[in-house]
Amino acid sequence: MIIGLLQRLTARCAMAALLSVIALGTAQGQVNIETEAVRDLMDSGEYTEAIETATDLLTLDANRGDILNVLGEVHLALGDHQTARESFQRAYELDGDGRLEAMHNLGALARYRGDMQTAAQWFKRVLAHYNAHPALTSTELTAVAAAAAALGDTQPSSYHDAVRVYGEAAQADKNNVAAYVALGNLLLDKYNNTEALETFREALEIDDGYAPALLGLARSEHFDQSADAMVTLNKSLESNPNYVPARTFLAQLLIESEQYDAAEEQALRALETNANALHTLSVLAAVYHLQGDSEKFDKTITRALAINPRYADLYNTLAEIAVNNRLYENAVDFAQRAVDMDAGSWRGYGILGLNQLRIGEMEKGHANVARAFEGDPFNVWTKNTLDFLDSKDDYETVESEHATIVLHKDEAALLTPYIRVLAEDAYRYYAKRYDWRPAGPIRIELYPDHRDFSVRTLGLAGIGILGVSFGPVVALDSPSAKPAGSFNWGAVLWHEIAHSFHMGVSRHRVPRWFSEGLAVYEEQQAQEGWGNDVTVDFLKAYNAGLMLPVSRLNDGFVRPTYPQQIVHSYYQSSLVFDFIDARWGFGVIRDMLAGYADGKTTPEAVQAVLGLSMDELDSEFDAYFRKRFATALEAFPRHSVGTVPMEQIYGMIADQFTKDYQVQMNAAAAAWNKQDMVRAETYLLRALELFPEYAGADSAYWYLAEIYRQRKDLEKASQQLTRMVAINADHYQAHVLLGGMLETLGKKQRAAEILARSIYIYPYNPPLHEELAALYEDMHNWPLAVRARESVLALAPVDMAEAHYRLANAHARAGDKRAARYQVLRALELAPSYPQALELLLELRAATTISQWIQD
Structure with a gap:
């Protein structure tokens, strides 16, 4: 037995551990080495070895409270609650090393099982011990901080105590990585991600392979919507393949990209390690809910509640995952069940209130958000939302036949005539196109301050989107929320109302890539220039092999791997519907939405409606893409000389590179800077022939129009601008200039049409x-x-x-x-x-x- 113990300890603690066992002493240094040896095994996922090592040590000395406590933690990680409780209880009764940690663990286990009264008693004992004994070890201080954090459920001020004591723990031992991770998790749970991120990074400076720290960093990165989250999470699982929280988080990320089968596999794998992992069971239940498997869903719910009958976070997790998958009414239902189960679930009240606001239940939502903030004043989402709701008197409501429009009083007189007409046009168009109508009017809210829009939609200021649809409620930036000409608010409104219909027809089960692509496609059908269009970066990304196949397009939205991927994914997704509509007709798109409503996955819907496998759809779409952009793709070779600095290009003979778009544009720029407009025109016309689909602010159209305007050839200038705004509906100056040119040319009707379009870009120019x-x-x-x-x-x-x-x-x-x-x-x-x-x-x-x- 001792030989086996020596082998296990030596592998992790080298000669120091060997000497400690030979001496069989009780010095604190030796005790720490042996305890940490067991903990190291646990942290690397070697739970069987950890139990064997702890058992061997207890055979040598049955009164080792520190070993009993860590043994209990191993059993707790495996879901063996009875054995864990027995170990913690013995450690507590011995009244030696590990006693304070065991007291906290007994409270944490009682809390986990739903016995909140017993849990609170244990946590208060821990704090009483802290107050009576000023000289505690770093590990003991970590347990005290965790107890204070747990008491924060009912005593919010305890969170301050927890943060302070975690700081004391780190000061007592700057290498106590567990204290840093626990503090980071607490900060993240209270939405203070800036400090949480820094804390997790400090933890990894101590131990760059510590799985809980890597998981914390991954969660923090995910909070910031960073693509690094998945990479960091994989490192956590490499460090400990059996780490249940990390594998459960992986399942959550897979759910976000709508890979439900893979998410189920990861959750089940986590449950093989810990069959009583409540959060894992919650995530697994969410998978079954999204898959429409009510039998497995009910069984999983029953299984979780058998462990903790008061586990309100089961329904809170279901609600949050429902939100991430745009199932807002489901989120309201789940959150209501959470607060019905636990009247102190402030998280539940927050989720309930925010989602009631999202589906238009304004009074109920306001009341529940206020209740959530009263119970948990650290929740920045509820705080921001309450501050925002306090400004409701600054807004007025306008009714139309199918819409309730909420605008700021300062903008209502100007915007109402345009919004009312556009909203009704969109409603009638989509109702006919999809043969479906909402149960009531669509609520449309416009915000002149982007921060208010951000808080209204997500509870946090600073998000980068312009509009959002929750189904019955649409919210967007008003045109004054952004600099003049930076976006087309009319197109955004058309896009978001499209989402309301897509979610309605599909019962909110349409994948994000499908709904976003279809909404952009609908923009493109509505007016010339609306919707995303092709860019130089888009084609370069395709040539560089960065574009995803249709079967993985959702990843482009939820897990981008390069800066422009989300923007590119919007346009690429719209092309999928251009391809489908041209080949099969729009009716099949409606059929696919109906398939989602019936619970079909994308592969099932594609096979049933289009008669293709996903691999076949990927292949055929790629062929369509290459054909559509054949000329333009050739104009962007992988190793284009267009990357040569402009000053060198100016000295080159551009005729040698007549099929390279970037060379022509760089040569045109060099000629332009030299005021050689004749040569600039030559290069710009070549570039235009190579890539006529591009109409950005730096496109050939814009510069050719300026050349012709300077020559006072308004006919040619207006032709270039007409082609430009037919693709790019967001360029305000192009619309205004074109309108003026057309009026000068006597084309008043067309001039009025162009100037009217510019109002949907920037309406504040008298x-x-x-x-x-x-x-x-x-x-x-x-x-x-x-x-x-x-x-x-x-x-x-x-x-x-x-x-x-x-x-x-x-x-x-x-x-x-x-x-x-x-x-x-x-x-x-x-x-x-x-x-x-x-x-x-x-x-x-x-x-x-x-x-x-x-x-x-």
């Missing part, structure tokens, strides 16, 4: 609305002239009297005498001697009978 109003008036399109004049008035011009008069005149010509009279009277209130207004008032009075005038 001269634009003035110009648009004048065009409508010249064409006697009085209803649209009214809308343009209303926009001018909403922007509060310097001469308000004239703005009221102009609007009154437009109303009069449109036949709305009552509105005309109202506006002309407003003009005369501001300028009583305004001649044109007085003349219009007389005209209106002459056209109205006395009885009508009095009645009005």
